[in-house]
Amino acid sequence: MTNWIKELQSIVxxxxxxxxxxxxxxxxxxxxxxxxxxxxxxxxxxxxxxxSRSVKVLGEQGIPFVARGAGTGLSGGALAEAGGVxxxxxxxxxxxxxxxxxxxxxxxxxxxxxxLTQAVATRGYHFAPDPSSQPTCTIGGNVAENASGPHCLKxxxxxxxxxxxxxxxxxxxxxxxxxxxxxxxxxxLVGLFVGSEGMFGIATRITVRLTRLPRAVKTxxxxxxxxxxxxxxxxxxxxxxxxxxxxxxxxQATVRAVEESVFxxxxxxxxxxxxxxELDGLPVSVDxxxxxxxxxxxxxxxxxxxxxxxxxxxxxxxxxxxxxFGALGRINSDLMVQDAVIPRSRLPEVLPEIYRIAxxxxxxxxxVIHAGDGNLHPTLCFDGRDADELRRVDAACKExxxxxxxxxxxxxxxxxxxxxxxxYMSLIFSEADxxxxxxxxxxxxxxxxxxxxxxxxxxxxxxx
Amino acid sequence: MTNWIKELQSIVxxxxxxxxxxxxxxxxxxxxxxxxxxxxxxxxxxxxxxxSRSVKVLGEQGIPFVARGAGTGLSGGALAEAGGVxxxxxxxxxxxxxxxxxxxxxxxxxxxxxxLTQAVATRGYHFAPDPSSQPTCTIGGNVAENASGPHCLKxxxxxxxxxxxxxxxxxxxxxxxxxxxxxxxxxxLVGLFVGSEGMFGIATRITVRLTRLPRAVKTxxxxxxxxxxxxxxxxxxxxxxxxxxxxxxxxQATVRAVEESVFxxxxxxxxxxxxxxELDGLPVSVDxxxxxxxxxxxxxxxxxxxxxxxxxxxxxxxxxxxxxFGALGRINSDLMVQDAVIPRSRLPEVLPEIYRIAxxxxxxxxxVIHAGDGNLHPTLCFDGRDADELRRVDAACKExxxxxxxxxxxxxxxxxxxxxxxxYMSLIFSEADxxxxxxxxxxxxxxxxxxxxxxxxxxxxxxx
Numbered sequence: 001m002t003n004w005i006k007e008l009q010s011i012v013x014x015x016x017x018x019x020x021x022x023x024x025x026x027x028x029x030x031x032x033x034x035x036x037x038x039x040x041x042x043x044x045x046x047x048x049x050x051x052s053r054s055v056k057v058l059g060e061q062g063i064p065f066v067a068r069g070a071g072t073g074l075s076g077g078a079l080a081e082a083g084g085v086x087x088x089x090x091x092x093x094x095x096x097x098x099x100x101x102x103x104x105x106x107x108x109x110x111x112x113x114x115x116l117t118q119a120v121a122t123r124g125y126h127f128a129p130d131p132s133s134q135p136t137c138t139i140g141g142n143v144a145e146n147a148s149g150p151h152c153l154k155x156x157x158x159x160x161x162x163x164x165x166x167x168x169x170x171x172x173x174x175x176x177x178x179x180x181x182x183x184x185x186x187x188x189l190v191g192l193f194v195g196s197e198g199m200f201g202i203a204t205r206i207t208v209r210l211t212r213l214p215r216a217v218k219t220x221x222x223x224x225x226x227x228x229x230x231x232x233x234x235x236x237x238x239x240x241x242x243x244x245x246x247x248x249x250x251x252q253a254t255v256r257a258v259e260e261s262v263f264x265x266x267x268x269x270x271x272x273x274x275x276x277x278e279l280d281g282l283p284v285s286v287d288x289x290x291x292x293x294x295x296x297x298x299x300x301x302x303x304x305x306x307x308x309x310x311x312x313x314x315x316x317x318x319x320x321x322x323x324x325f326g327a328l329g330r331i332n333s334d335l336m337v338q339d340a341v342i343p344r345s346r347l348p349e350v351l352p353e354i355y356r357i358a359x360x361x362x363x364x365x366x367x368v369i370h371a372g373d374g375n376l377h378p379t380l381c382f383d384g385r386d387a388d389e390l391r392r393v394d395a396a397c398k399e400x401x402x403x404x405x406x407x408x409x410x411x412x413x414x415x416x417x418x419x420x421x422x423x424y425m426s427l428i429f430s431e432a433d434x435x436x437x438x439x440x441x442x443x444x445x446x447x448x449x450x451x452x453x454x455x456x457x458x459x460x461x462x463x464x
Numbered sequence: 465m466t467n468w469i470k471e472l473q474s475i476v477x478x479x480x481x482x483x484x485x486x487x488x489x490x491x492x493x494x495x496x497x498x499x500x501x502x503x504x505x506x507x508x509x510x511x512x513x514x515x516s517r518s519v520k521v522l523g524e525q526g527i528p529f530v531a532r533g534a535g536t537g538l539s540g541g542a543l544a545e546a547g548g549v550x551x552x553x554x555x556x557x558x559x560x561x562x563x564x565x566x567x568x569x570x571x572x573x574x575x576x577x578x579x580l581t582q583a584v585a586t587r588g589y590h591f592a593p594d595p596s597s598q599p600t601c602t603i604g605g606n607v608a609e610n611a612s613g614p615h616c617l618k619x620x621x622x623x624x625x626x627x628x629x630x631x632x633x634x635x636x637x638x639x640x641x642x643x644x645x646x647x648x649x650x651x652x653l654v655g656l657f658v659g660s661e662g663m664f665g666i667a668t669r670i671t672v673r674l675t676r677l678p679r680a681v682k683t684x685x686x687x688x689x690x691x692x693x694x695x696x697x698x699x700x701x702x703x704x705x706x707x708x709x710x711x712x713x714x715x716q717a718t719v720r721a722v723e724e725s726v727f728x729x730x731x732x733x734x735x736x737x738x739x740x741x742e743l744d745g746l747p748v749s750v751d752x753x754x755x756x757x758x759x760x761x762x763x764x765x766x767x768x769x770x771x772x773x774x775x776x777x778x779x780x781x782x783x784x785x786x787x788x789f790g791a792l793g794r795i796n797s798d799l800m801v802q803d804a805v806i807p808r809s810r811l812p813e814v815l816p817e818i819y820r821i822a823x824x825x826x827x828x829x830x831x832v833i834h835a836g837d838g839n840l841h842p843t844l845c846f847d848g849r850d851a852d853e854l855r856r857v858d859a860a861c862k863e864x865x866x867x868x869x870x871x872x873x874x875x876x877x878x879x880x881x882x883x884x885x886x887x888y889m890s891l892i893f894s895e896a897d898x899x900x901x902x903x904x905x906x907x908x909x910x911x912x913x914x915x916x917x918x919x920x921x922x923x924x925x926x927x928x
Contacts (some may be wrong), residue, residue, distance in 0.1 A: 020876075101699075101808075101809035102807045102808065102809055106916075124705070137695050146652075150537050156620075157623075159652065160620075160656070161821060169900075173896055174892070174896075175894070175896045175897050176897060176901055177897070178860065178892075187656060187659065187660050187901050187905070187919075188623065188656060188658070188659055189656075189901065189903060189904070191623070191652050191655035191656065191902060192651060192653075192655065192656045192904070194652070195651065195652055196652075212705040215705065235565075237737075241588070241676040241679070281749065281755070282748075282749045282752055284658075284746075284748035284749055284751075285746045285749040285750055287747055287748075288746055288748055289746070325749070343549070343565070343566045344565075344566065345565035345566055410642075427547070428642075430639070432638075432639045432641050433639055433640060433641070436639055436653065436907070436908070437651050437653065438808070439907040440651060440653070440656070440904060440907050441651070442907075443900070443903040443904050443906075443907055
């Protein structure tokens with residue numbers, strides 16, 4: 001056994017270091033299964049000091065490393081490139097402090113997203129970011145990818161809920177970044193760190209904002225004869241100044257997969273598109289806003305508009321949406337989930353074009369959309385053992401990305417660039433832009449040991 | 465005349481370069497008049513290319529420079545340290561584009577904050593950040609300082625409203641930073657730039673979010689027999705889940721100064737503290753929320769609670785608050801406005817302590833507070849010609865800062881660190897934290913020519 005592994009064992013304990021190929025297999029991919037990289041080892045630190053000492057040992061050896069939470073990412077962001085070691089933070093899962101008066105909490109990075117909400121719900125609070133992987137994903141992962149879920153339409157993305165970070169820098173030093181309440185002080189290094197995809201260091205303590213639970217919630221489901229009609233309803237609602245807590249669209253392929261699964265929630269399988277719209281706030285405003293939304297749905301030709309009459313009905317509607325990928329995964333051997341963003345106003349024109357691209361490449365596609373903010377998840381279904389199909393998936397993804405960028409959109413809303421979208425960076429950024437990013441990264445990680453191979457095209461990372 | 469001045473004249477035109485000492489006098493300070501630094505020259509570019517070519521000329525000579533908007537800053541941030549040149553952006557004041565469908569606008573940095581709101585109000589929008597200097601200050605200055613005004617309580621700070629930036633780097637290169645809609649892509653360089661106090665480059669085009677005007681607005685004034693009672697009302701309101709659009713406190717000294725000025729708005733001069741509370745949203749929710757706020761005011765012993773019955777009455781209440789500094793300035797030769805932030809829950813305990821500090825140093829003090837987010841503006845009144853009084857102001861400011869930091873607060877909410885608060889940075893940040901900031905700055909400005917002497921203690925800027 002090499003010396004550095006013994007050193008890691010002495011830091012975190014023998015039982016907290018995995019090195020056998022069998023055990024490492026679990027860590028070779030994330031939820032986007034098409035990229036696979038087996039790590040050289042996986043370690044499970046439980047303290048900030050463990051993390052700091054471990055990265056120092058790895059630094060001495062020049063071994064790259066990457067922090068990982070629950071592995072629910074969808075861009076290959078938490079894979080160990082280049083023979084790296086995974087620093088698995090799932091055992092740093094304690095809520096360290098709750099400051100009720102100032103509505104904030106301090107958590108370790110391995111705390112499961114929903115566990116924090118559960119811990120504060122009895123006193124009327126929640127942690128607002130809610131990715132679909134909420135029952136599994138970690139807050140550290142949310143910070144790395146700035147992944148925020150459907151409710152970011154009203155409540156803002158993850159970075160809006162992060163007040164401070166304790167960070168182990170790639171050289172092992174520990175720094176504290178703090179937004180000092182509602183306002184940033186000087187350079188906003190917290191904002192810089194959030195969404196940096198694990199390339200600037202490892203957050204070991206996270207101070208988050210707690211948000212009051214709304215007094216009232218109303219969840220509606222409406223089904224439409226065309227995708228365009230559903231898109232227009234979204235535009236009309238936002239244009240009228242109503243900001244729903246969430247506004248989600250599922251297309252027919254998605255609805256059918258959901259209805260065939262255990263998450264069936266009674267959605268109409270013959271609809272071209274289904275919207276799930278949630279309104280929250282004071283009871284009086286929820287009533288008013290939902291009547292407006294129902295009006296827009298009907299005016300755009302919705303066949304049915306159903307309002308959940310109980311918490312159980314509400315949860316059933318959301319279960320269908322939040323488990324859409326699981327339902328699609330059940331009936332397809334592989335899925336390629338894309339994560340483009342387009343200006344909301346372009347939805348009615350872009351969506352049909354995306355379907356045409358899939359058709360041209362003879363690929364089945366299902367589409368889930370955070371429609372309120374124009375964040376599309378076109379999901380291509382394929383069999384990874386079929387080389388020709390894989391090539392077609394790749395070509396279709398590229399065309400979809402180019403289309404979205406052409407209409408003023410971008411590459412990712414919440415899944416990150418990771419490994420998967422590095423090849424598209426030049427669609428958006430000039431060499432000067434990418435150089436600026438690479439230089440900023442080099443400030444925190446001059447040796448490029450912390451999650452290399454992600455976000456930045458490799459040729460740019462050599463320059464510094 | 466030196467060659468570099470001729471070169472600048474050939475770029476922006478002779479009439480757009482000031483060099484005579486008389487003309488430069490206007491630019492030697494900002495609204496915090498205690499710091500004075502005369503620039504070597506002031507230039508008025510009107511295009512991005514002007515800015516880019518000018519900083520190249522200055523770079524060749526090793527001459528530092530600083531971008532300046534309306535000069536309304538309160539931390540000495542836009543002063544030309546070290547014999548620098550001011551790049552005055554007030555003539556880059558065009559609104560370049562308004563995208564109604566996607567609710568955004570592209571503006572030049574010299575656009576006056578309120579001019580943008582006026583340009584979009586007829587179609588039901590506004591630019592949400594509203595510093596008190598709103599009729600004068602520029603959007604470029606708001607970006608530099610992340611200055612946001614009273615309504616950030618509900619609408620978020622300036623950075624939340626900035627979607628993209630065209631930036632002239634200190635070496636003259638032009639880059640585009642883009643948040644691509646609601647979500648950041650990769651490293652959030654826009655967020656890093658906003659609030660960097662003009663030290664990373666010069667923003668020459670700013671893409672901002674437009675926000676729907678609320679359907680209804682209700683503005684209340686309540687007066688209290690003690691500062692503690694007013695503070696408790698603020699805490700009770702927020703704890704009940706009501707988020708007012710703004711929640712401002714003025715103490716007795718401020719109220720008296722306002723009532724003696726042309727901005728007199730009928731505030732009770734015998735009250736220990738006055739709250740101005742604004743609620744906005746749907747008419748039904750504004751009615752409900754205002755009834756809750758009235759209840760909390762009365763429960764905490766408010767003597768009167770007055771609701772503005774017309775837009776004119778509402779404007780009169782706000783005129784008093786927004787011109788409070790002007791009113792104080794009228795009756796005092798000099799003002800030292802501080803800008804500390806404390807956790808909201810500590811207001812009732814910290815405020816009396818701040819008054820005791822002022823008293824101990826025999827200084828008159830007035831206090832204006834963005835009470836909803838704990839952002840205090842204690843304002844010390846003095847005569848700058850009295851050396852002893854100046855020393856006492858300095859000592860009192862230091863004690864106030866130390867107190868605020870001790871209770872978990874910080875140095876600035878929106879005025880920035882600038883020149884004025886560099887000396888306090890070590891109260892908050894470790895050497896490692898400051899080094900990280902200095903390194904990030906060096907990425908954008910390795911030669912340290914762009915607004916030197918601000919934010920970072922000088923000894924840290926030499927290291928890179």
